[in-house]
Amino acid sequence: MANTPQAKKRIRRNARRTEINGNRVSRIRTFVKKVESALAAGDKSAAVEALAAAQPEMARGVAKGVLHKNTVARKFGRLTKAVSALA
Structure with missing residues (x-):
């Protein structure tokens, strides 16, 4: 369990x-x-x-640090390719 005030604050912040x-x-x-x-x-x-x-939602996820840049690039590339393939 956290002892110091800073450790307690980190727990609260991490939960948020x-x-x-x-x-x-x-x-x-x-x-x-x-x-x-x-x-x-x-x-x-x-x-x-x-x-x-x-696309902007995915880019925002990268900017906020919740998703990795390459993960989003891969997903977006695959989705774009699939949409382009539709006749």
Whole structure:
């Protein structure tokens, strides 16, 4: 258990940050799922719109430090490739 005031503060801060970061990741996943569901339905226009909405959310996740830059680059590349492949 934490003894010092600073250690106690770190525990409080870490709990707050964990909740905020979890919400951020969840929000990003929701945007990605919208793109994937549009792809599954074969709706190119909806997929393009969803992808355009997902890209800044994913970039914000990188900027805030909740996701790794290469992870987001890989996911975005795969989604873009899948959307482009729709006829």
